Amino acid sequence: MEVHAELLTESKMFCRCQVGFGGEANTRVCPICLGLPGTLPVPNRRAIELVIKTSLALNCTIAMRSIFHRKNYFYPDLPKGFQVSQYGETNPLGYKGWLEIPAAGGGFKRIGIRRVHLEEDTGKLMHLPGGGSGVDYNRAGVPLMEVVTDFPPDITNPEEAKEYLVQLRQILLYLGVCDGRMEEGSMRCEPNISVRPEGAEKLGVKTELKNLNSYRAVQLGTQYEMHRQVALLEKGERVLQETRGWNEGSESSFAMRVKEEENDYRYFPCPDLVPMQFDEPTIERIRSEIPELPLAKVRRYQDDFGLNSYDANLLTSDQSWAKFFEDAVSQGANPKLACNWMNSDFVKLLNESGQWVDGERVRTKVTPAHLVDLINLIEKATISGKMAKAVFDEMFESGAMPSKVVEAKGLSQLSDSSAIEGIVQTVINNNAEVVANYKAGKQGVLGFLVGQVMKESQGRANPTMVQELLRKNLGS
Ligand SMILES: [Zn+2]
Numbered sequence: 001m002e003v004h005a006e007l008l009t010e011s012k013m014f015c016r017c018q019v020g021f022g023g024e025a026n027t028r029v030c031p032i033c034l035g036l037p038g039t040l041p042v043p044n045r046r047a048i049e050l051v052i053k054t055s056l057a058l059n060c061t062i063a064m065r066s067i068f069h070r071k072n073y074f075y076p077d078l079p080k081g082f083q084v085s086q087y088g089e090t091n092p093l094g095y096k097g098w099l100e101i102p103a104a105g106g107g108f109k110r111i112g113i114r115r116v117h118l119e120e121d122t123g124k125l126m127h128l129p130g131g132g133s134g135v136d137y138n139r140a141g142v143p144l145m146e147v148v149t150d151f152p153p154d155i156t157n158p159e160e161a162k163e164y165l166v167q168l169r170q171i172l173l174y175l176g177v178c179d180g181r182m183e184e185g186s187m188r189c190e191p192n193i194s195v196r197p198e199g200a201e202k203l204g205v206k207t208e209l210k211n212l213n214s215y216r217a218v219q220l221g222t223q224y225e226m227h228r229q230v231a232l233l234e235k236g237e238r239v240l241q242e243t244r245g246w247n248e249g250s251e252s253s254f255a256m257r258v259k260e261e262e263n264d265y266r267y268f269p270c271p272d273l274v275p276m277q278f279d280e281p282t283i284e285r286i287r288s289e290i291p292e293l294p295l296a297k298v299r300r301y302q303d304d305f306g307l308n309s310y311d312a313n314l315l316t317s318d319q320s321w322a323k324f325f326e327d328a329v330s331q332g333a334n335p336k337l338a339c340n341w342m343n344s345d346f347v348k349l350l351n352e353s354g355q356w357v358d359g360e361r362v363r364t365k366v367t368p369a370h371l372v373d374l375i376n377l378i379e380k381a382t383i384s385g386k387m388a389k390a391v392f393d394e395m396f397e398s399g400a401m402p403s404k405v406v407e408a409k410g411l412s413q414l415s416d417s418s419a420i421e422g423i424v425q426t427v428i429n430n431n432a433e434v435v436a437n438y439k440a441g442k443q444g445v446l447g448f449l450v451g452q453v454m455k456e457s458q459g460r461a462n463p464t465m466v467q468e469l470l471r472k473n474l475g476s
């Protein structure tokens with residue numbers, strides 16, 4: 001699997017042009033990224049550090065000395081006639097690492113990473129409304145990181161391919177190295193697919209699917225290619241080594257070009273760029289900036305808070321969501337209750353209203369302190385679970401603290417036994433026939449009586465106490 005990720009820098013890889021998405025074509029260009037004669041590139045330090053950070057998070061060896069190469073090919077979206085990239089087995093900034101994905105049968109599976117290298121993005125070819133094609137070079141020279149998995153491959157089916165991308169994207173987001181917007185092309189995936197007869201050692205000829213921009217496309221695309229190759233082989237035909245496109249609409253792949261061999265690119269060290277050299281303190285400084293990663297969090301939530309893996313995965317799927325949970329717990333919330341509220345009512349309301357706890361969407365008025373307050377009210381039995389839902393809706397709308405909502409609306413649960421006993425007596429007196437049935441052995445009618453008491457108390461009576469007091473007063 002090859003993944004290209006545009007790095008979150010302010011400027012391009014070798015010039016000061018701004019980096020961004022959209023905008024008028026060819027407005028973020030200069031002589032350097034257009035490759036005009038006489039210009040000299042200067043590498044972007046932050047981009048290099050972001051690739052090292054990613055390499056460390058992916059358990060890679062860091063190349064303490066590393067150089068840039070020119071990858072030569074001719075295509076209109078490549079203004080210089082070459083792309084600055086990194087070649088070789090131990091020259092890329094990071095190599096020989098791994099990341100873990102949740103395994104299908106429980107536990108985790110290690111996916112080997114062959115290399116993590118730094119290059120520059122190309123421009124974009126586009127069809128013009130009046131016919132013909134144009135090129136937009138705004139993207140040309142944007143810092144691009146490529147992460148390539150190991151060979152022979154550890155990913156053995158479409159589900160694992162998808163899971164690998166989910167984990168990798170989460171790591172990139174946690175590290176703050178890429179915005180992960182697959183639909184905008186800031187993260188693009190290219191799976192290489194090959195098949196072999198069951199039990200055989202050697203893999204067949206591989207095909208590459210180009211520029212997939214969603215998890216779904218990766219899963220469907222690899223599945224499609226797998227079936228296509230098997231069908232060809234079973235008919236006695238050959239699989240061609242080629243690059244194929246993916247048609248989202250028809251959910252099928254199509255041939256684009258016969259795959260180039262590496263020597264077609266005539267790689268050589270870029271004479272305009274000095275070698276990069278790193279020292280231990282720099283690497284250690286970058287390592288110290290790596291936050292706790294998603295899978296480590298999942299394990300900790302399971303071990304420390306007793307959450308199941310499904311819940312732990314939901315909480316850690318977004319860094320700000322995980323932070324909200326941890327803040328609530330550190331302010332005293334019961335972890336299991338906090339998790340239940342977050343992964344049910346809270347996330348539902350956020351999605352319906354287009355809000356979120358942090359970031360670019362409208363920020364919710366609910367803070368960890370609100371959740372702590374609500375959970376305390378439930379644990380002290382001041383309000384019932386049913387009331388808590390109404391209180392949650394109210395605090396989500398207004399941002400008022402749950403205890404204030406309860407106070408203002410007189411919502412507190414009735415837990416005073418003498419008050420409840422009074423209502424229980426009234427209900428028993430008013431339902432002589434039902435009571436007689438109960439005493440005759442029809443235990444099932446108790447539910448009806450509980451309902452009557454709840455109704456009489458306008459939903460405020462503590463249901464557990466109602467049951468107890470009814471049984472006591474009915475002499476059972
Ligand atoms: Zn430029």
